[in-house]
Structure formats: structure tokens, C-alpha cells
Amino acid sequence: MILSSLLSHVGYIRIRGSSQTEVTGITCDSREVRPGTMFVCIPGIHKDGHEFARQAIGAGASVVVMEEGNPIAKKEEKSISGTASVVLVASARKAFSYLSAAFYGYPLRSMVSVAITGTKGKTTTAYMIHGILCGAGIKAGLIGTNGAFVDGRKLELSHTTPEAHELQRILWQMKDAGCTHVVMEVSSQGFKMERVAGLRFTYGIFTNLSQDHIGPGEHESFEDYLYQKSRLFTSCDVGIVNRDDMWVKEMTARATCRLVTFGMGEADYQASPPVFYKDSHMLGCEYQLSGKEEASVFLPLPGEYNVKNSLAAIAAADQMGISAQTAREALREIHVPGRMEVVSGNNHLWVIVDYAHNEVSMENLLQTLKAYEPRDLICVFGCGGNRSRLRRFGMGRAAGKWADVSVITADNSRYEPVESIIQDIEKGFQETEGRYVVIPDRREAIAYAVSHGKKGDIIAIIGKGHEDYQEANGKRIHFSDREEAEKALVKYK
Numbered sequence: 451m452i453l454s455s456l457l458s459h460v461g462y463i464r465i466r467g468s469s470q471t472e473v474t475g476i477t478c479d480s481r482e483v484r485p486g487t488m489f490v491c492i493p494g495i496h497k498d499g500h501e502f503a504r505q506a507i508g509a510g511a512s513v514v515v516m517e518e519g520n521p522i523a524k525k526e527e528k529s530i531s532g533t534a535s536v537v538l539v540a541s542a543r544k545a546f547s548y549l550s551a552a553f554y555g556y557p558l559r560s561m562v563s564v565a566i567t568g569t570k571g572k573t574t575t576a577y578m579i580h581g582i583l584c585g586a587g588i589k590a591g592l593i594g595t596n597g598a599f600v601d602g603r604k605l606e607l608s609h610t611t612p613e614a615h616e617l618q619r620i621l622w623q624m625k626d627a628g629c630t631h632v633v634m635e636v637s638s639q640g641f642k643m644e645r646v647a648g649l650r651f652t653y654g655i656f657t658n659l660s661q662d663h664i665g666p667g668e669h670e671s672f673e674d675y676l677y678q679k680s681r682l683f684t685s686c687d688v689g690i691v692n693r694d695d696m697w698v699k700e701m702t703a704r705a706t707c708r709l710v711t712f713g714m715g716e717a718d719y720q721a722s723p724p725v726f727y728k729d730s731h732m733l734g735c736e737y738q739l740s741g742k743e744e745a746s747v748f749l750p751l752p753g754e755y756n757v758k759n760s761l762a763a764i765a766a767a768d769q770m771g772i773s774a775q776t777a778r779e780a781l782r783e784i785h786v787p788g789r790m791e792v793v794s795g796n797n798h799l800w801v802i803v804d805y806a807h808n809e810v811s812m813e814n815l816l817q818t819l820k821a822y823e824p825r826d827l828i829c830v831f832g833c834g835g836n837r838s839r840l841r842r843f844g845m846g847r848a849a850g851k852w853a854d855v856s857v858i859t860a861d862n863s864r865y866e867p868v869e870s871i872i873q874d875i876e877k878g879f880q881e882t883e884g885r886y887v888v889i890p891d892r893r894e895a896i897a898y899a900v901s902h903g904k905k906g907d908i909i910a911i912i913g914k915g916h917e918d919y920q921e922a923n924g925k926r927i928h929f930s931d932r933e934e935a936e937k938a939l940v941k942y943k
């Protein structure tokens with residue numbers, strides 16, 4: 451593609467060098483540059499991408515995009531333009547998104563899109579909508595924490611919302627594969643880092659908001675976290691929002707889209723209090739849908755929060771013209787890897803793998819499981835290293851409050867000693883009457899819980915959900931809670 455045509459719909463300040471340069475790729479990482487690549491210099495949190503402009507040119511970059519006013523750009527703009535074309539822009543992050551969309555031919559513009567934001571429930575809701583679309587015979591792609599899915603193929607992602615060039619490439623692949631629809635999670639970082647700048651979504655969903663992702667390298671305050679998420683409602687046509695959430699007013703205060711609501715109280719899509727079911731392989735629930743659609747809905751997933759996730763999915767489906775009948779049939783079969791996933795219900799001992807990894811989601815999860823009246827609720831968990839310490843106290847508190855007994859173990863300790871993370875969790879426990887044992891090796895902790903489990907117990911192994919690795923001291927080794935639970939069940943039950 452020729453630079454001038456790439457820039458024809460993208461705002462820029464000036465070009466130095468030829469506007470007829472050929473562009474064969476786009477990236478913001480000098481290590482990905484190949485001959486002909488456009489390199490966009492992003493001033494980051496740790497490094498300034500402008501520092502890598504010369505390295506990118508050395509690797510064959512044909513165009514370098516720099517930010518007006520950046521000290522390195524000021525110094526090097528002229529000399530660099532002797533070897534590569536230089537484009538000056540006001541915001542490199544925004545330009546990166548606009549240019550990536552232009553490079554891949556604006557794939558989202560010809561697709562029906564559903565973007566989901568919120569602290570919790572994004573992945574579950576995305577799977578539900580994707581399942582409903584597939585059930586309606588619609589070819590749809592899915593992008594989120596568990597990866598991207600294009601035509602039955604899984605692409606691993608390093609972010610919930612990929613970097614702009616990766617996102618646009620995936621959307622282009624989806625379009626090329628014949629997808630007419632895409633469902634994607636948009637994280638608050640996705641907005642803050644402008645990974646979706648300039649994109650317009652057909653539908654935007656807000657699940658809920660609570661304190662999370664606040665700290666160094668993420669959001670400086672709750673206000674910023676809320677603001678970033680609220681940007682969804684100035685970039686979609688129809689907003690589908692959880693009316694029960696205490697922040698819904700603030701989230702939609704600047705909305706420019708049409709709004710529809712869902713919730714347990716009065717809303718466009720409303721659910722009756724659910725009735726809980728359990729059999730030997732499933733914990734589920736059933737509710738009555740009312741409002742814009744009426745139906746009885748059965749979910750093979752437990753808890754009121756999954757009812758809310760399903761309301762969001764039904765609302766999106768209905769807005770897309772898919773009947774509640776089709777939606778409820780798809781929801782009957784829904785399976786979300788690592789989210790309230792029942793590994794086995796043998797001998798009426800339920801072993802569940804879940805991704806709850808903060809206080810709020812842990813409380814929700816354990817409270818939900820209590821409603822199924824287990825003999826004992828046993829919780830196996832740890833906390834990540836190099837992440838907020840507050841999570842550790844909070845998760846300890848939640849387990850101490852709701853589980854009958856807990857096994858504290860390792861999670862992804864990253865660069866921290868497992869023992870000091872566990873000590874923090876224990877501090878949270880000490881605020882409660884909760885009983886616990888400490889078994890730092892996660893494999894042994896799971897085996898211990900399963901071997902001690904009795905008929906009627908629920909064992910919740912939480913924090914890592916779908917992950918197939920454990921990260922410690924800079925190394926990732928294969929580890930799956932599901933596999934370990936299955937092995938322990940074979941050995942002990």
C-alpha cells in the first residue's frame with residue numbers, strides 16, 4: 451500500500467520525505483519490523499518508542515511515525531527522513547489505531563460488532579453472545595481474554611484487547627473467513643492505550659464496575675478506570691447496560707448512543723429470581739425472562755451474576771433480531787472454559803475451576819456456591835505476585851468468610867516469593883474465623899482438597915480458570931487446574 455493512500459483518511463501534521471513510499475506492514479514494536487514496515491513510535495510507560503526509530507530503520511522500516519513535540523522527534527525528524535519517510539502526528543497511540551484500521555481496509559466497518567466492557571463478566575458474556583450467534587447460523591468471530599477465535603481456529607493473545615495492529619489484523623482475518631459478526635471484550639486498558647481509537651461498534655455492553663486495575667502501570671484512580679470504560683458509550687450505536695449496577699448513571703452520563711437496560715429489577719430485559727439446580731455434572735439455574743421478550747431460560751452455569759450475564763447476551767441478541775427462543779436454546783448448551791467449569795460431579799462431589807481473582811468476584815463465587823447447599827465448601831486458591839497486595843488481603847477475607855475450609859497455595863507468583871504472598875493472604879484470613887491449611891505446591895494443594903472431599907462437598911479451585919501455565923521466577927511451566935483436578939479424582943475417588 452502507498453503511504454499517501456494510507457494517510458488519505460487519517461489526520462496528520464506533516465510528512466517529511468516521499469508520500470509515495472510503499473508500506474507492507476505496520477507495528478509499534480521495533481522488534482517486529484521487516485523491510486517495508488511502518489513503525490509507529492509510542493511514548494510508553496517504561497520506554498519511549500522514539501528511542502527505537504533508528505533500530506526500526508536498520509531493520510528496514512520504510513515509514514516512521516513520530517509524535518509532534520516529542521524531544522527525540524524534534525532532534526531526529528530531519529535526519530531520519532533521509533532514509534525513511536517521516537509522518538508527524540498529534541497522538542501516536544491514536545494514530546496507530548487509525549493507521550492500523552486503514553492498513554487492513556477498515557474490516558470492522560462491514561461487520562456487526564458487539565463490544566463488552568465491565569470489571570467482571572466480559573468473557574462469560576462474550577462466549578454467550580458468540581454461542582447465540584452460532585446457534586442462529588451466523589458466522590462470528592470472538593476476541594478476548596481466552597484468545598481470538600476465527601473460523602474454529604484459536605489464536606493466542608497476550609492482551610484481552612489486542613494492540614491496534616494485532617486487533618485490526620485479526621478483524622481482517624475474520625472478515626476474510628466470511629465472518630459477518632464479531633464479539634469482543636474491550637478492557638479499560640484497551641481504551642486508555644487507544645487500542646480501539648476511532649472504532650465504532652454496533653452494540654456496546656456494560657456488565658458492572660468495581661474497584662480493580664488501579665495501581666502503577668494501570669489506572670491512577672477509580673475515576674480514570676470508570677472514565678475509560680465509559681468511552682464505550684460514545685463509540686457505539688446501541689448501549690446495553692446493567693441497570694442494577696451502582697455506577698450505571700456515571701457510566702452513561704456522556705452517552706451518545708441509544709440505551710437499553712437489563713437487570714433483576716425493572717429493566718427492558720428483566721429476570722425473575724433464579725431457581726438453582728444441581729445434578730452430578732452441573733450446577734445450573736433457571737429464570738423467567740420478561741420485558742421486551744418473554745421466555746423461560748435455563749443456564750448450565752450457577753449464580754445470579756451469570757443470570758445477569760445471560761440477560762446482557764439475550765438483550766444483544768434481541769437487538770440484532772435473534773429470537774429469545776434461539777437465544778435460550780444456545781444458552782442451554784453454553785460452556786465457558788475456566789468460568790464455573792465443573793470438572794466432575796462424581797459421587798456428588800463437585801469440583802469447580804473458576805477464574806475469580808479478586809475479592810469481589812471471589813465473594814460472588816463463594817456466595818453463589820453456598821446457595822447450592824454443599825456439605826462443606828472447600829476453596830483452593832493463591833494470589834498473583836507483582837500485583838496489588840490489597841487483592842491478597844481481600845481474597846483471604848472472602849475465603850475466610852464464605853468457605854468452610856480453604857487450602858492456600860501458589861498462583862502465578864511471578865518474581866515474588868510464594869511464602870510472602872501466602873503471608874499476606876493469611877492476614878486477610880485473620881480478620882475472620884475461617885479455617886485454612888497452607889500447601890504452597892498447587893498440585894499438592896489440589897490433590898489434598900480432592901482426597902479430603904466428601905460426598906456433598908463442593909471444591910472450588912480458583913484464580914487461574916482457563917490458564918494452562920504457572921508463572922514463577924520469570925518462567926512459565928505447563929499447569930492446568932482442570933488437569934490436576936481430573937488426575938486427583940482418578941487417584942482418590
Ligand SMILES: CC(=O)N[C@H]1[C@@H](OP(=O)(O)OP(=O)(O)OC[C@H]2O[C@@H](n3ccc(=O)[nH]c3=O)[C@H](O)[C@@H]2O)O[C@H](CO)[C@@H](O)[C@@H]1O[C@H](C)C(=O)N[C@@H](C)C(=O)N[C@H](CCC(=O)O)C(=O)O
Nearest residue numbers: 478479480492494495496497499502609610611637638639
Ligand atoms: C499498562 C499497559 O497497558 N501497558 C502496555 C503499554 O506498555 P508501555 O507503555 O509500558 O510500553 P513500553 O514498554 O514503555 O514501550 C513503549 C513503546 O516502545 C516499544 N518498544 C519497546 C522496546 C523495544 O525494544 N522496542 C520498541 O519498539 C513498545 O512496543 C511500545 O510501543 O504498551 C505496550 C505495547 O503497546 C503493551 O504491551 C503494554 O501492555 C502491558 C504488557 C500489559 O500488561 N497490559 C495490561 C495491564 C493490559 O493491557 N491488560 C488489559 C486487561 C486489564 C483490564 O481489564 O484493563 C488487556 O486488555 O489485556
Ligand SMILES: Nc1ncnc2c1ncn2[C@@H]1O[C@H](COP(=O)(O)OP(=O)(O)OP(=O)(O)O)[C@@H](O)[C@H]1O
Nearest residue numbers: 569570571572573574595755789804805806811815
Ligand atoms: N457478572 C459478573 N459479576 C460478578 N462476577 C462475575 C460476573 N461474571 C463472572 N464473574 C466472576 O468473575 C470471574 C471472571 O469472569 P469473566 O472472565 O467472565 O469476567 P472478565 O470481565 O472477563 O474478567 P477479567 O477481566 O478478570 O478477565 C468468573 O470466574 C466469576 O467468578
